[in-house]
Amino acid sequence: MLNRSQDFSAANFDDRTVILCDQCEKEYHVGCLRESGLCDLKELPKDKWFCCNECHKIYVALQNFASSGPEAIPASVLAALATKHAERGLSDSYRNDIRWRILNGKSRYPEHLLLLSRAAAIFRERFDPIVAKTGRDLIPVMVYG
Incomplete structure (x- = not known):
């Protein structure tokens, strides 16, 4: 959450307050959210705030990926890498257990x-x-x- 107004204070939370979605980082005026019926905030959220369900789902999925350990690259992708290396005359001594992690x-x-x-x-x-x-x-x- 971010407020770019210089005269902002938590005590003066009002329609001019600007908050950011904790996933997509789009900016929203609290008053605009209220007028559109998307959200009726009375104060700055104490935790994460998302502009829509999709952003919340993306956030949760990414957090789950980030908390999991290294994932193996699928064999089909490794085979494609081996083919590309062979086409370019590169050594095939790369590791066959390449892993990725968010x-x-x-x-x-x-x-x-x-x-x-x-x-x-x-x-x-x-x-x-x-x-x-x-x-x-x-x-x-x-x-x-």
Whole structure:
């Protein structure tokens, strides 16, 4: 949830208050939500807030993926990788047990932080810098969300 009004305070929660969906990050004025009949908020939600059921379902599904362990890449995908490698004359010495995992960039589990740090390092090594006009490096923003 975010409010961009400079005169906002929790005590002055009103129709001008702007909140963000915790999944899609679309902005909504509380007054517009009230007028459209989508939601009648009386105060800032204490937990997550979603603009619709679909965003809530997506959030729950992603959280379930993030909390599960590494998933094996299906054999059919591994076979396609092997074919591509053979077509390009690359060694077929890659691992046959490639795994994937969705991580939450806000996770504080040490093993997650290590994996996220490795991902950021791979992006920096393999791609040209991604820098915003402000000079901010966007790779950590992308990796850590």
